[in-house]
Amino acid sequence: VNEIDDQLRQLFLRKAADVAPHREVPRSLVTRARRRIALNALSVGIGVVVLATGAFVGVRALSGPPARQPIGHSTRPPVRPTTSGAPVAECASAQLRAVASLEGAAGSRVGAIVLTNASDAACTLQGRPDITVLNHNGDPITSGVTFTASSPQWAADGSPQPKDWPVVTLQPGDRASVRIGWSNWCLDGGAVPTWRMGIPAGGTVDVSGLDASTVAPCNGPGQPSTIQVGPFEPRAGP
Amino acid sequence: MLNSSVDRVTAGDTGKLGELYLRHADGAVRLAYLLTRDHGLAEDLVQEAFVRMAGRLAHLRDPEAFDAYLRRTVVNLSNSYFRRKKVERAYLERTRGEMGAARTDEPPDGAHEDGEALWQALGTLSGRQRAAIVLRFYEDLPERKVAEILNCRPGTVKSLVSRGLETLRNQIGGEDR
Numbered sequence: 001v002n003e004i005d006d007q008l009r010q011l012f013l014r015k016a017a018d019v020a021p022h023r024e025v026p027r028s029l030v031t032r033a034r035r036r037i038a039l040n041a042l043s044v045g046i047g048v049v050v051l052a053t054g055a056f057v058g059v060r061a062l063s064g065p066p067a068r069q070p071i072g073h074s075t076r077p078p079v080r081p082t083t084s085g086a087p088v089a090e091c092a093s094a095q096l097r098a099v100a101s102l103e104g105a106a107g108s109r110v111g112a113i114v115l116t117n118a119s120d121a122a123c124t125l126q127g128r129p130d131i132t133v134l135n136h137n138g139d140p141i142t143s144g145v146t147f148t149a150s151s152p153q154w155a156a157d158g159s160p161q162p163k164d165w166p167v168v169t170l171q172p173g174d175r176a177s178v179r180i181g182w183s184n185w186c187l188d189g190g191a192v193p194t195w196r197m198g199i200p201a202g203g204t205v206d207v208s209g210l211d212a213s214t215v216a217p218c219n220g221p222g223q224p225s226t227i228q229v230g231p232f233e234p235r236a237g238p
Numbered sequence: 239m240l241n242s243s244v245d246r247v248t249a250g251d252t253g254k255l256g257e258l259y260l261r262h263a264d265g266a267v268r269l270a271y272l273l274t275r276d277h278g279l280a281e282d283l284v285q286e287a288f289v290r291m292a293g294r295l296a297h298l299r300d301p302e303a304f305d306a307y308l309r310r311t312v313v314n315l316s317n318s319y320f321r322r323k324k325v326e327r328a329y330l331e332r333t334r335g336e337m338g339a340a341r342t343d344e345p346p347d348g349a350h351e352d353g354e355a356l357w358q359a360l361g362t363l364s365g366r367q368r369a370a371i372v373l374r375f376y377e378d379l380p381e382r383k384v385a386e387i388l389n390c391r392p393g394t395v396k397s398l399v400s401r402g403l404e405t406l407r408n409q410i411g412g413e414d415r
Binding site for chain 1: 255256259260263264267268271272277280285288289290292293294356357371372375376403406407410
């Protein structure tokens with residue numbers, strides 16, 4: 001055993017002595033090293049960007065759909081395919097009928113605007129409608145009314161999220177609703193106003209069903225009237 | 239001195255990489271040559287080792303460990319090279335078998351010199367066996383250090399050396415007969 005050990009040691013020493021000493025640095029070494037360092041820095045940068053993007057997307061996904069959307073800026077949905085594969089277009093205002101269904105509650109009125117697909121074609125709604133309040137002359141009231149976004153009724157009830165929400169698909173005759181909370185109506189001498197609903201696809205639908213019994217009571221003259229508006233959601237009940 | 243060089247390269251002063259190269263290249267190339275038995279390949283592997291280390295020096299916590307890190311990188315590059323060659327050789331042999339051609343492998347540097355049977359026999363060992371034997375009998379490293387470089391247990395090093403020596407003994411014995 002020792003014999004081959006010694007042979008190997010001598011062989012290695014002899015062979016190692018054949019290697020010429022290195023008195024110069026190869027020109028390519030520094031160039032390649034610089035390139036490697038730059039690539040590493042680039043990799044780190046890309047990694048940081050990917051991680052940050054992933055974290056941002058993850059946080060947004062965990063936080064779910066936005067609970068509040070600014071009034072007047074409804075999200076326009078894409079055209080969605082039906083189960084048969086044919087695309088379903090967004091609801092046009094001409095396809096819809098809107099009826100307010102409000103009840104008294106602690107000095108305010110709460111309920112919903114119920115939208116019915118009165119056409120013979122399926123269509124979709126998504127987002128939050130614009131509401132315009134008109135005075136007894138039919139002119140828009142541009143001050144003294146504060147709009148705020150509210151959560152959908154299913155969320156307020158603690159019910160499970162409806163299938164496909166926030167997109168609501170309405171077959172002919174189907175209904176959707178928009179949750180409403182209305183308080184302190186003192187404007188226009190307390191006259192019953194007209195509400196006009198702006199549809200995401202464009203156009204407006206006049207809301208019927210508002211009368212003296214559904215107008216919010218005037219509890220604070222000089223204070224603005226507040227209208228809370230929820231997003232479109234399926235309407236299962238009456 | 240070495241520490242300051244490492245610090246400067248870490249800070250991005252690649253010009254100082256040359257200082258480290260001149261300090262450590264001779265030992266690294268000798269090791270690479272004993273592992274590969276090819277002067278040109280040894281130079282290439284060592285340069286590649288320095289390039290890789292230039293990119294990683296920022297992560298080298300202990301500048302004192304530069305030499306050991308360089309040695310380990312050279313051994314790993316050598317083993318990777320021989321793994322690739324093994325795959326290529328298997329493919330070429332299969333192709334030659336199909337074409338009916340004879341082998342034309344070139345002998346390693348110095349294989350034709352007198353008394354070089356042992357040198358040639360080293361080429362029959364696996365990359366890890368050869369690395370274990372070179373590190374043990376040329377670098378005179380203890381089994382524990384060799385195990386750290388080869389990323390294995392000391393018992394595995396003992397086994398690699400033992401089987402490598404047995405293979406060499408058989409090879410030389412066969413040549414002698």
